[in-house]
Amino acid sequence: MSIKLEWSRRRFLTTSAALGAGLAAPHVFVRNAWSQDKVFCNNPTGGTVTLGFNVPQSGPYADEGADELRAFQLAVKHLNGEGDGGMIPTFKPSSLKGNGILGKKVAFVTGDTQTKSDAARASAKRMVEADKAIMISGGSSSGVAVAVQSLCQDMGVIFMTGLTHSNDTTGKDKRRYGFRHFFNAYMSGVALGPVLAEEYGKDRKAYHLTADYTWGWTQEESMKNATEAQGWQTVQTVRTPLGAGDFSQYLTPVLNSGADVLILNHYGGDMVNSLRQAVTQFDMKSKQVNGKNFEIVVPLFSELMAEGAGAAAKGILGTANWDWKLDNAATKAFAKSFGTEYGRPPSQAAHTCYAQTLLYANAVEMAGTFYPPEVIKALEDFEFDGLGNGPTLYRGADHQCFKDVLVVRGKEEPANQFDLMEVVKIVPRDTVTYDASIFGGELGPAEVKGCAA
């Protein structure tokens, strides 16, 4: 039996052409893959790039979360070249072009952190695994920020924190993939200490009420150190459970303790409740102790909390990261843009989230790639201006922003419902800068296997 092989010229040509194409095909794919970047988590391939905004939509910080989300949406609009551009024109040095990020249109997904670590991590994982988000931002408490930050480090996704004030976020729990624009408890203490001594004298006795969790403790410690450096004494520090609602049992002993200043290391709903009770129920601000007027201090202050506390917030001293009434071009541009869009001025939580989104986008443009290690390099030790806080440094050693800190006071005669705080003093950046090594912790590697593995 013989097998007859007959090759016509035509058949030979088609076969070899098909064979050639078949052999070449994998190389074409490989070349394409090669010419793109390295393999990393959620490398955006289409015409859009997705950012994940993870904010508390329920729970005690829902107000902050809602305002953060407004800011994120505004930032996405401006990055895509819609609207009036907000702070993009004032931001410098800027590589932003107003055509998305690296020419890709910016899309976003949202999620509810519920102000719980588990829920926040589950929500962030959904953004990374299901929605292919390249960056996660948001959060309105330090516990959540620390939890999501370490998750993002594992998954190889950059996390631009929202409102988190604990020293730990860029201290002992810092991560290579986490970046914080907001200030921290240490800076609050350093900024507030001298103003307190100036206003209330150096011979004072302080009584601390502290929210009983990580942020409260770091804030208490920072405030204690800062006030004792001014010659104050600390009479007592009392821990209160988070979300206590009624603080009368903690406030009752204050006036008879010999202290003449009450420092409330509370935030959000807790601060609103404790401050209102101290002022209205116990009438502390009209009391005299040790021959001096009794005073109340709230180290971390915000417009939203002043709104909640109402008249009780009048004359109270505290610190803030930013205020919409600051006199600079960037702040004015942002407040105008936000006001036009939503009919209200932005809170400091909104401001920091907006700034973080722009900073991330700009770092990607600078790096020319979404590849996280390169983006991280672009953000580290980046010196910029025009985001409302004056000249600012993103320190590479701990990923903390250094900028001026505001000492604010609840306004005695508010002109309208949004005009609740006045800036008492702008404490310069050099004063609040500290050595990165004092809080310990390590950043970890920039190259991680992440979710691409």
Next chain:
Amino acid sequence: MSTVTARPGPKRELLTLAIFALAILTMPIWLAPIGAGYPDILQKFAIFGIFAIGFNILFGFAGYLSFGHAAFLGAGSYAAVWAFKLFSLNAVFAIVFAIAVAGIFSLVIGYVSLRRSGIYFSILTLAFAQMSYNLAYSVLTPITNGETGLQLSGGDPRVLDRALFVTTSRLQPPDLFGIALQGWSGFYFCAVLLVIAFYVSMRIRHSAFGLTLLAIKSNQRRMGFTGFSAKPYLLTAFVISGMYAGLAGALLATTDPLAGADRMQWTASGEVVLMTILGGVGTLLGPVIGAALIKYLEQIFSSFNEALLHRTFDFLPGAADDVVTAIFAPFVGEGWQLTLGLMFMAIVIFLPGGIMEGVRRIAGASRRQRTGSSAAAREVGRRIPAE
């Protein structure tokens, strides 16, 4: 219904198990169209399925409503993370350790709480759980790391790994003899354990012990009059369900190495009650379905926003699109809990037996249609309740 206890033979049990296993392991395929085909949510389905199955052993079989089961979930998580930190990154060791810790913990709490029954029992468990939560949140911070949550760190001792010269890098997630347990492999690991947990629960349900629990549920006083001491059985059920919770907690820590105090909060305890009731109290499959439904609402519904609604309804003319979006907007995004609440009310009012009762009714109706009323009557007589 003289044969309430009609025990299915081993063949039928194995068939149920095979179908269940197949359904669970193919979840990535058939859940993808509704947006739940990614590893994290499927891990949560499996883990909370285990948690709810265990809870059902106490609540569904014995009729004791514990409002503090999250304490055992949290204890299991903390135990697992500590096992990772101190001993080894291998998940097997951590899971065994976590189950043991949760078992001992539930033995102590169960011993005290089971001195009472009914609402007093529920209140006691709730009090213990809330106590555990507050302890974990602040007082025990050296052990639990408080609000921030317990995490792995590069400097952990990991004595077993070091002793066996297993090289572990500084920051590395847990594994199973070298297989990473995040992402898809993590899901299959949890899914296999869910199938085993389901099988154990089915065996318990069909055993003499399970029968005793059902008898206690139907009338504990009568059991007492016959000279039968219910307490050892109840305590055993309590500890078993606590160990299930410990397993679930350990899996949470394995797939995502962090243990936070809010896992112990009363809302988490309430969630498992909701899961069980939604799915069907006392049924084998119901708690798994309920767990998946709640996790789905929490994860997917909360991520819908108005922009997405507009995109969904953009086939409608301009004004109608806005109206429909405005109607649906309060129920998605931050309103997912509202949807959950309404769904819960509807199920409790119209289907007191949960989703499983709905399934049974539909199955019964279609069967009646197919075979006529005489066959249906026979079916009802033969029907094995609550499965």
